[in-house]
Amino acid sequence: MNEPPVALVSEVARDLLASRIGKDPTPLRWAISRPDAALAPELLAQVSVAFMSLDLVSGSATDKLAPELSHFFEQLRACAKLRWLHVCSAGADRPIFKELLARGVRITTSSGANAAEVSHSALAGFLALSRGVVRWVDAQRRHEWSPLKGTLAPRDIEGQTAVVVGLGPIGREIARLLDAFRVEVIGVRRTSEPVACCAEVVPYARLDAVLPRADWLILACPLTRETQGLIGARQLELLRKGAHLINVARGPVVREPDLIEALRSGRLGGAYLDVFEKEPLPAESPLWDLPGVLISAHCAGYSGGLHLRTQERFLENLHRWMQGAELQNEVAAPSP
Missing domain, CATH: 3.40.50.720 (NAD(P)-binding Rossmann-like Domain)
Known part of the structure; x- marks a missing residue:
C-alpha cells in the first residue's frame, strides 16, 4: 500500500x-x-x-x-x-x-x-462615494454642520452607468449588486459572451469605446500581461468628467501617476482603492491626502x-x- x-x-x-x-x-x-x-x-x-x-x-x-x-x-x-x-x-x-x-x-x-466580501467592499466604496459619506466624515471631524443640499446634493444612483472590468466571481457579484440599485452595468472581459446583470459585455479590445459612457470604472480583473497598465491617462481622460474609479483588482492594473494626476485635476471625482502599485502604500504617497479618495490596505476580501x-x-x-x-x-x- x-x-x-x-x-x-x-x-x-x-x-x-x-x-x-x-x-x-x-x-x-x-x-x-x-x-x-x-x-x-x-x-x-x-x-x-x-x-x-x-x-x-x-x-x-x-x-x-x-x-x-x-x-x-x-x-x-x-x-x-x-x-x-x-x-x-x-x-x-x-x-x-x-x-x-x-x-x-x-x-x-x-x-x-472571498468574492462576496470583495464585492461588498466595492459596494461600500461605491455607496460612500456616491452618497457623499467622505464629506460627512470630513465635516464631522471639523465639528461642522454641513448638509449636502442644493448644488452639493449627490446625484441619483439609479440610472448611472458602471463599467466593470473583469467578470470572474467578483466582477459578476459586483454586477449583480449594482443591478439591484438600477445601475446600468457594462462588463469587460476576454470575450463578449453575455453575463447576467450586465446590459452589455465587450472584450478588452473595446474598453476605450465604452469608457465615455461610464460614471464608474470598477476594476475586478486578474493581473495578467493583458491587464497590467490597462488603465492610464488615456482611459481616465475618456471617462465622463467627475467619474469615480474603484480598484479591487491589483495595483499595477492602473498606472498610479496617471491616477494621481486625474484626481488632482478634478477629472476624476474620487476613488476607492484597495490595491496599489507598491504595497504597503508609502506614507509619502499623495493618495493618502487627496480629497474624495478612500483607501483600504489590500483587505477588501477578508472576513x-x-x-x-x-x-x-x-x-x-x-x-x-x-x-x-x-x-x-x-x-x-x-x-x-
Whole structure:
C-alpha cells in the first residue's frame, strides 16, 4: 500500500485541517513550515503537496513578505518533488508562482472564496462615494454642520452607468449588486459572451469605446500581461468628467501617476482603492491626502469565514488530486 503524500503546510493550517480530513487512514502526512525551524532535507524531499494558507499571507504585502511567508517560499523552492500547490488567494501573480509553473508544478487558487466580501467592499466604496459619506466624515471631524443640499446634493444612483472590468466571481457579484440599485452595468472581459446583470459585455479590445459612457470604472480583473497598465491617462481622460474609479483588482492594473494626476485635476471625482502599485502604500504617497479618495490596505476580501472557505477549496482539490481528477481553478502555465 502506498504511503499518503507529504504536504507542506503551516502549523495553523495543519491544526485546522487535521480535524476535517478523513481519519482512517489519514490521507496526508505533514511537513510543518515554521520560520524559526528548518525542516530536514529528507522530509522536504518527500513533499509533493503544499497549501499556502491564509495565516501565512495575512502579515505580508505585495512588496514586503512576512517571515512566515518568506520562509514558506524558501521551502517550496527546496521541495524537488513538489507536484501541486494550492493558494488561499484568488490571484496567482507572485513571482514564485511563475518559477513553480516553469518547474511543472501545478497551482490552484481559491478563486471565489472571498468574492462576496470583495464585492461588498466595492459596494461600500461605491455607496460612500456616491452618497457623499467622505464629506460627512470630513465635516464631522471639523465639528461642522454641513448638509449636502442644493448644488452639493449627490446625484441619483439609479440610472448611472458602471463599467466593470473583469467578470470572474467578483466582477459578476459586483454586477449583480449594482443591478439591484438600477445601475446600468457594462462588463469587460476576454470575450463578449453575455453575463447576467450586465446590459452589455465587450472584450478588452473595446474598453476605450465604452469608457465615455461610464460614471464608474470598477476594476475586478486578474493581473495578467493583458491587464497590467490597462488603465492610464488615456482611459481616465475618456471617462465622463467627475467619474469615480474603484480598484479591487491589483495595483499595477492602473498606472498610479496617471491616477494621481486625474484626481488632482478634478477629472476624476474620487476613488476607492484597495490595491496599489507598491504595497504597503508609502506614507509619502499623495493618495493618502487627496480629497474624495478612500483607501483600504489590500483587505477588501477578508472576513471571519475566509479561513474556512479557503480550506474547503483545498480539501476539494485534494480529493480530486488523489483521485486523478481535474483540479478546480488551476492556473494555466505561461506560454513559452
